[in-house]
Amino acid sequence: MRLSTRGRYGLRAMLDIAIDQSDEPVTLASISERQGVSIGYLEQLMVPLKKEGLIRSVRGAQGGYLLSRVPENITVGDIIRTLEGPIAPVACVSEDYPEECDRAEGCVTRLVWAKVRDSIAEVLDSLTLHDLIEETRKSSDR
Amino acid sequence: MRLSTRGRYGLRAMLDIAIDQSDEPVTLASISERQGVSIGYLEQLMVPLKKEGLIRSVRGAQGGYLLSRVPENITVGDIIRTLEGPIAPVACVSEDYPEECDRAEGCVTRLVWAKVRDSIAEVLDSLTLHDLIEETRKSSDR
DNA sequence: CAATATCCTAGCAAATTGGTAGGATTTATA
DNA sequence: TATAAATCCTACCAATTTGCTAGGATATTG
Numbered sequence: 001m002r003l004s005t006r007g008r009y010g011l012r013a014m015l016d017i018a019i020d021q022s023d024e025p026v027t028l029a030s031i032s033e034r035q036g037v038s039i040g041y042l043e044q045l046m047v048p049l050k051k052e053g054l055i056r057s058v059r060g061a062q063g064g065y066l067l068s069r070v071p072e073n074i075t076v077g078d079i080i081r082t083l084e085g086p087i088a089p090v091a092c093v094s095e096d097y098p099e100e101c102d103r104a105e106g107c108v109t110r111l112v113w114a115k116v117r118d119s120i121a122e123v124l125d126s127l128t129l130h131d132l133i134e135e136t137r138k139s140s141d142r
Numbered sequence: 143m144r145l146s147t148r149g150r151y152g153l154r155a156m157l158d159i160a161i162d163q164s165d166e167p168v169t170l171a172s173i174s175e176r177q178g179v180s181i182g183y184l185e186q187l188m189v190p191l192k193k194e195g196l197i198r199s200v201r202g203a204q205g206g207y208l209l210s211r212v213p214e215n216i217t218v219g220d221i222i223r224t225l226e227g228p229i230a231p232v233a234c235v236s237e238d239y240p241e242e243c244d245r246a247e248g249c250v251t252r253l254v255w256a257k258v259r260d261s262i263a264e265v266l267d268s269l270t271l272h273d274l275i276e277e278t279r280k281s282s283d284r
Numbered sequence: 285c286a287a288t289a290t291c292c293t294a295g296c297a298a299a300t301t302g303g304t305a306g307g308a309t310t311t312a313t314a
Numbered sequence: 315t316a317t318a319a320a321t322c323c324t325a326c327c328a329a330t331t332t333g334c335t336a337g338g339a340t341a342t343t344g
Contacts, residue, residue, distance in 0.1 A: 001226060001231065005302065006301090029319090041303060058321085059321045060311025061313070061318065064321085090150055106281050108157065112274070116265050119264065120261060120262065147332080148333085171288090183334060199289095199290060200290085203286095203342055204289080205288075
């Protein structure tokens with residue numbers, strides 16, 4: 001039941017971009033330095049995030065990445081689903097296209113996994129990047 | 143964010159044993175037939191479940207497996223933790239021995255994963271084998 | 285003693301994970 | 315108009331995890 005580094009690093013990267021207030025693009029080099037993740041790996045994470053429309057990029061010198069929406073309108077769930085796929089502790093209760101299964105009817109354990117899926121989704125969807133920025137400020141004024 | 147087959151098959155196997163009312167040991171051969179999981183693989187799952195004290199075994203002819211406790215006292219969480227390890231969407235918020243991390247203090251994303259962990263645990267710990275037996279009966283009287 | 289079970293050790297192919305390498309392309313600025 | 319700074323793109327790959335199977339040893343019943 002582990003999240004892969006894609007989701008973890010991806011969320012850190014998105015928060016890193018969100019925290020920057022300058023309105024100037026944030027480079028992967030700077031994210032890499034702050035977050036301790038290689039530029040090459042970050043590049044891979046940016047591809048789906050951009051395709052999904054959560055960020056936009058500026059190419060060339062002084063380029064980098066910017067959020068496409070205000071932090072209030074980007075949830076952790078948006079980011080995690082983009083990088084890890086639909087939430088699905090097991091394939092037969094996937095949010096998107098649940099996998100067919102012979103024993104589906106009368107499969108009681110399926111109900112368990114559906115509850116797990118929903119409880120995870122509830123947490124991820126209730127948190128926005130804005131919330132995490134706030135939390136960051138709180139923990140830094142000490 | 144997937145559960146492995148160990149947890150899935152293991153829960154099915156445990157429920158299968160729980161549903162048997164005969165007080166006689168349930169063989170892996172019969173579980174295998176009903177659940178569509180090989181005997182060899184089931185054997186592997188029984189080892190930790192037995193070590194954890196959730197089931198006991200009877201060797202030899204007419205042998206098999208029995209629950210060590212009444213279904214009311216075995217939660218889904220007990221089974222999943224036994225087969226999959228402590229609940230931990232990421233290592234730094236593992237229920238058991240959270241992995242150290244340089245950026246632990248001030249790491250806001252950690253709070254997210256802790257919430258996810260707790261919400262998963264809440265679901266798994268609130269469901270017992272008894273609940274699932276009840277659910278099975280309900281879905282079969284139609 | 286034969287049949288039926290669990291127990292135990294090993295091994296292994298396929299998939300997934302977590303990256304790296306190397307270059308092509310775009311753009312700001314000196 | 316070069317040059318440097320960036321993103322973009324394709325490929326590859328080693329290590330780990332997953333999901334098993336094989337083959338036998340041991341225990342128990344009838």
